[in-house]
Amino acid sequence: MLALYFDRELTLQELPLPQIGPAEALVRVQLAGICGTDLEILKGYHRFTGILGHEFVGVVEGPDKSPWLGRRVVGEITIACGACPRCQQGLRKHCQDRRVLGLLDRPGVFAQYVVLPEVNLHAVPEGLPEPTAVFTEPLAAALSVFEALPPKVSDPFLVIGDGNLGLLISWVLALRGAMVHLAGHHPEHLHLARPYGVHTFLASDLPPGDYALIVEASGAPGGLDLALKRIRAGGTIILKSTYAGYYPLDSALLVVPEVHLVGSRCGPFPAALRLLQQGWVDPRPLISRTFHLSQGLAAMTYARQSGVLKVLLDCR
């Protein structure tokens, strides 16, 4: 099968079909999405070697006896051991021996086929188009901000970053009725948040004042700089950005004003699928361009450009 393989450099390769383990399913990938994290891996983040990619929608083609056979699916990206203390506590996403699709010790989805544990699969509701369903994973990641949100917190909330994740987060916070400010660098991206009632600002033009809640989803160190400048004493910064390299944190900026800095990662697939199915979130305006998998190298180069939002790979 065709696959985008990274081993210090990215190449398009013809690889054997992956082996199906016990309680696993073979999924023929239909569409895959390129995430900012994939681009960070090219810069050395996670020191990953293998097939890239973790956002996908596909159809189960094996094994023959699978109850999932023939079904359209999306899949959670963490492969948990099920046996370690954290798994036993129900914290599978924090499994001590985890593998992560296209990110950590597990081949990803920028390929014609991928193998995933059945427990990771979620059926895609009938009628939900693939270019919508492929956003389930990033939308779930956006929804995970609710798990980090203090129950009583006054808005406006500030979301930093007008990439895919920042936009999705601004939308789901707006769906909760919150007043949301979104700061970014691309007027044409900020524009996509306005139908959701989000107030948008170029980061350089953000009005004065502090925020009780800031979500940092810019994917770059400058986002956390801005968050630390604008957070209210006692406020919460939810950190979604991951990138290669280190952030030089001045701990006094957290300690003195008693700021909560809360990391947030993967989120609930069922909730994401419900929002997509209801049409309350329509991610399709985020699609900048779709390339065929065979043009995967060009797609990655395209996705790296400033001002590009979601780039999809058609793997059929």
Place this chain on the structure above:
Amino acid sequence: MLALYFDRELTLQELPLPQIGPAEALVRVQLAGICGTDLEILKGYHRFTGILGHEFVGVVEGPDKSPWLGRRVVGEITIACGACPRCQQGLRKHCQDRRVLGLLDRPGVFAQYVVLPEVNLHAVPEGLPEPTAVFTEPLAAALSVFEALPPKVSDPFLVIGDGNLGLLISWVLALRGAMVHLAGHHPEHLHLARPYGVHTFLASDLPPGDYALIVEASGAPGGLDLALKRIRAGGTIILKSTYAGYYPLDSALLVVPEVHLVGSRCGPFPAALRLLQQGWVDPRPLISRTFHLSQGLAAMTYARQSGVLKVLLDCR
């Protein structure tokens, strides 16, 4: 002016126009909504005497110098003193010397005019029809469940009660992506939650199993009975129902399974207005019937019947 006045019995009266105090506005009421709490007052709840009603939309007609003059408004129902320790801490809704529109020491809105502090007013966005805007107060009350929601809590959530408030709560929880179960007694009410993706059940047919989060909004003691039967150990029951009389609580049902029972009252008007303006919540299917204020006694009798949802009073 015409008004619905309660003093052990309900009468329609011709009363003088209310006096406008400092920093207050005179509002000509357009539409008012009858709430379950109004019906409980007729049974003795709150021992209130005066003009009933707290859900409204209207137009500011005085004083002449008011910056609100001519604007369409909705209004928060708690009139805070601004001086007590709780007000000083920003907890105006818990003011120790509060008055509450049509509920506690303050004339309500089932009248042609009402006086409210300007600080209580919220402008109704242009284009939002009055029969939608009049739901701002109950929708805000529904949204207050978010303030009581633990950040990490697994769904499905159970909402008990298929009256106006139970339906609104099921809708706003669905808008957050949650899987929501709604239990009630009226198939024709439950039906109104399905467009939001809510799973509905007659209370007698609720599937087995417990819930980590239950919102009790039935307005009747039986709702809390059901909640206490179905709450998971360590779970949270958010209590929205208020009614005349006492609930005979067996404290062991809270203590042994370490259940959190959290009261929840008024909520954020700006968030409610945003959801109405975006059209994400359309409360108009909840309107059972609209009466003119002059038919207010008949309206209250009608509203008391089983199976009736929102009854509006046209006060123009």
